[in-house]
Amino acid sequence: MFTLEVKKLSKVAALTLFAATSIFAANAKAVDGGVDYKVVKGTYAGVYKVNEKAENAKGFKYGRKPTANELKATKIAVRYDWEGLPDGKGKVSDGDELFSKHCAMCHGDMGTGGKGYPKLTGGDIETLKNQLVDPEKGDEPPERSIGAYWPYASTLWWYIKTGMPFPHPMSLTNDEVYAIVAYLLSVEEIQIGGEDLDDDYVLTKKKLMTLHMPNEKGFYPDVNGKDGVANMTKFLSDGKNYGTPTKRCMKNCPTGKVVHIKAKLDDGIIPPVTEKKDLPKETGAKKADSKFAKLYEAKCSACHNNAAIAPLVGNKDAWAARIKQGKDTLYKHAIGGYKGMPAKGGNADMKDADVKGIVDYMVSKSK
């Protein structure tokens, strides 16, 4: 019905279209299967007064049309049908190097996790049926890695380009993103066009656009076709699809046994929960954060506040041997990079003097 009307009215102004559909949809459910509230005689949903002249006003002249360049800069999304994917290419072995430099400190070698941040690789589509009900009975969890779970590789490209590396996103070139995508797909043993992604494999836009991930069909409802939205409404309208009843049992209802907390997680809460009404403890005069303390928080703390990734600032044992090497060595390692530590912590645009100041701050906190 909706689609039919859209076709009929395709040349009519948008406003008319929506007025028309809302008449057709009168008394129908909202798009989420819930109640479709309306403004009736200046009152919304029977409770909020509405100035209908304001709500229905048009002809505002505020703002302006964006320029072509502005729109290009704004469009950073990569849709599942690859709309938005820029040109570029990257080799698996280059991706390996980039991953070690920018990603492994958080996601573990080859993305296998273990650092407190999400595990990316090493899953298996067969595990998605696993239900970890009781670990003591040997139940295993499903492993939602990129190759096992993600329906589209477009998301991988988009995610890395706009969200990674975590402390300074939007810093990788398109070719670098292609290389890291190629590397992760190779670790996950994904093939493109029947071809393995070995070390010398060069991923291009054209090749990537032919890729279908193993779990592409592992999701429902079908939202991609012309009935995508309608499919969602149908699904959400029926509570049976997600274990929500529509009847209230009032007497002699099915019940069960009482299950108590076995291992309480409350101990990890920061600060501990208390209902006490007392005065906060005196913390003394709070020193204003120095420039380098602020820089440390902004540029370095994502790794150095996590003992699994980097020597924890404030941990004297972790720093004793490092401090012994002398400031010059620490400066050199911080500026030029050392093992898991990327040059300047990945902040290539930072001045050497600032890196040194941050090192001094970190040492002062860890003595």
Added chain:
Amino acid sequence: MNKVDEKTTSRRGFLKNIAASVVAASAIVPAALKAEDDPALIKEPEWGKKLGLPVDKYLYGQPSPYEHNVQRRVHKLLSSGDMYASVAMCPIQDLSGIITPNGLFFNRAHGGVAIVDPNEYRLVIHGLVENPLVLTLDQLKRYPSESRIHFIECPANGSTGWRSPQFNTLQFMKGMMSSAEWTGVKLSTLLKDVGIKPEAKWALAEGSDNSHMGRTLPVEKLLDDAMLVWAQNGEALRPEQGYPVRLLVPGWEGNLNVKWLKSIEFGDKPWHAKEETSKYTMLTPSGKAIRYFWPMEVNSVITSPCPDKPWTDLKKGDIVEIEGLAWTGQGTIKGVDISFDGGKNWTEANLKGLVLPKSWTRFSFMYKWDGKPILLSSRAYDDAGFVQPTIDQEVKVMGVEAIYHRNAIVTWEVKANGEVNNVHIRS
């Protein structure tokens, strides 16, 4: 002038003054404190004997220092490695009514809380539209505004309970939600001039923060009750809530209410962003996952008593109010039932205060406690026809690996000594 004269010079005024000073003198000498007296009433308190704070001490006000324990809290288990991609939970056990103070509103970020310069804020509306548009913040705020009270809830709220009860504090069982009065412009108003093309079925809302959060929404929702909001509870949005502008999609997953909003693009297909594929999808026992589960389902929890607010001060036979919060993203709360026997038998509670669509709603039940242990549960239902499920009902369909959208009935074990524990009722 005449009055002063009368006081100081007339005989009548003189006598009056004597009388006043006698009364004052008797107040200065404290009455002897007897065993049955409360010193808090007999002694003049410290704050009554000196000046308070000058009115210019805090030009932006602070809660009483005695309330410092009412605060958001964090747990490493609920982070993705650090406190930048993490959540600070709202102390809902300490809240009254249906509005959350801005400083206590739960704080979920995917790449830290961005501090956006409002002077450089721009909103771009583009894609399948007749008139693409760029607005500054001042221009956006020129559009006619409306105010609505809505909760925002992260779909992972309560997710630690899929397998078994794990937290014994309401803050960490249900604190991934809060509620506010939001002010902004309805998108249906703003989009009239923009003109959405008929083939546009979907929109991508994107944030400007570190995570560049993008989420896909159906156009129908944007034209229904969605808003671009710039104020919460009467003041500018807090940075944690997306200052200066966030998208508000009433009743839907917190993550869809994109913060630090920088653009809305209209298209003919859904985008499948990272939070629609790798996360925010619900894996079921079939091995297939549900995606695009937009609304937050009907839900409720008893906030008094709860593990944080037990009945340890009550005596046998005391009359007490059982109070709680009910909410639904698919309509308006129609009613709440209470059970005292772990869900075998139910009785209707009362709703109280404002009962609004897609909003927290308070419920109340007067109860005479006989001092015996009870299993106390609440079950909400809404005007869309949905009823809050038991744990068994929900797990039967969803399994225990869905992570998101857990809305099963919460049960408190109230012990004879008044202690309250989080328990599950399982067949």
